[in-house]
Amino acid sequence: MTDLHLHLLINEKAGSGTGKKAAEHVKHYLNTHHISYDTHISEYHGHAVTLAKQLLNSVLAPWSSKLNDTNTHFxxxxxxxxxxxxxxxxxxxGEHTDIPIGYIPCGSGNDFARGVNLERQPVEALEHLLQLNEPDFYNTLCYKDNNTGDVNYCSNNIGIGVDANIVATANHSTAKKQLNKLKIGSLSYLTAATSVIFKQKGFPLTLITDDETTAFNNTFLCTTTNHPYFGGGVALAPFADPKKEDMTIMIVERIAFPKLARLIGQLLRRKHLASKYLHQYNTTEARLISNTPQYGQVDGEEMGYRTFDISFTTKKRLFWL
Structure with a gap:
């Protein structure tokens, strides 16, 4: 077991307040077992970026297996x-992929934790983390906005279409604020889904890979992912694997509601891959173009209502999981 000094970056508001309770349990465990740590509280959207960059420039370091032979706290x-x-x-x-990241999930969806088979109870996740001797590589998505030149990364998926519309509708609903106060904010997405799923229209989309260019005229959902889950545990791409270098692109066509209801039922039973209205691609590089404005989401965060021209690759990154 490697000797660690933990820097806990805590979002207390995650999971409608679950983050605060999880942090209390984790700190109690660390205090009881005399494990050294510091805390850094993310107080607003984007604050975790600032805190992580500050730690990156001051105390964090790349991993080397030689560190196991020293007596220093990593x-x-x-x-x-x-x-x-x-x-x-x-x-x-960003590009500092050799500096490991530990993770204790305490959000409402926790799809990344599901995708890497990570324990979702905070103390159990902590105990697992402390038992490890070294980090391991997992693939994340690297995506470039060809309209702006911006390059960013995501751990789960990027969606264009109905899933992103649901995220945007839920986030701007008055119901979400009330449900958050009751610690059941995730229900706002279910409420939004019942409305959006009828309103989302099909849209044209072009997919470009090394092998082919495919045009879809009536897209309902397009998700690019490197692990199976989206939407809080729905296994849209059940064979996607974050240990492999390729990504999975899932495209669903807009179809009449009776057929759509059947497809959703198949999805919940993991029987959806045989549907002729669903198209799956596995590739190491891809480009997606939507010339009509649509909603987009990345890791559950809004990307706005706009056109999209995005290029995708995968990026190996060290995680202490």
Whole structure:
């Protein structure tokens, strides 16, 4: 077991307040077991980026297996938050992929934790983290906005279409604020889905890979991912693997509601891959173009209502998981 000094980056608001409770349990465990740590509290959207960059420039260090032979405390950043908090940290690290990130999930969706088979109870996740001797590589997505030239990273997926529309609708609903106060904010997405799923229209989309260019005229959902889950545990791409270098692109066509309801039922039972209205691609590089404005989301965060021209690759990154 490697000797660690933990830097806990905590989003107390994650999971409608779950983050604060998780942090209390984690700190109690660390105090009881005399494990050294510091805390850094993310107080607003984007704050985790600032905190992670400050730690990156001051105390964090690249991993080397030789560190196991020393008596020094290795400084490890451990994120306590949801998929959105992890998204901020990964983008703060950018090209510093050799500096490991620990993660204790306490959000409402926790899709990344599911994708890497990470324990979702905070103390159990901490115990697992402390038992490890070294980090391991997992693939994340690297995506370039060809309209702006901006390059960013994500740990889960990027969606264009109905899933992003649901995220935007839920985030701007008055119901979400009320449900958050009751600690059941995730229900706002279910409420939004019942409305959006009928309103989302099909849209043209072009997919370009090394092998082919494919045009879709009536897209309902397009998700690019490197692990199976989206939407808080729905296995849209059940065979996607974050240990492999390729990504999975899932495209669903807009179809009449009876057929769509059947497809959703198949999805929940993991029987959806045989549907002729669903198209799956596995590739190491891809480009997606949507010339009509649509909603987009990345790791559950809004990308706005706009046109899209995005190029994708994968990027190996060290995680202490």
């Amino acid at each position: 400084p490890l950043l451990v994120v306590l938050g949801g998929d959105g908090t992890l998204h901020e940290v990964i983008n703060a690290f």
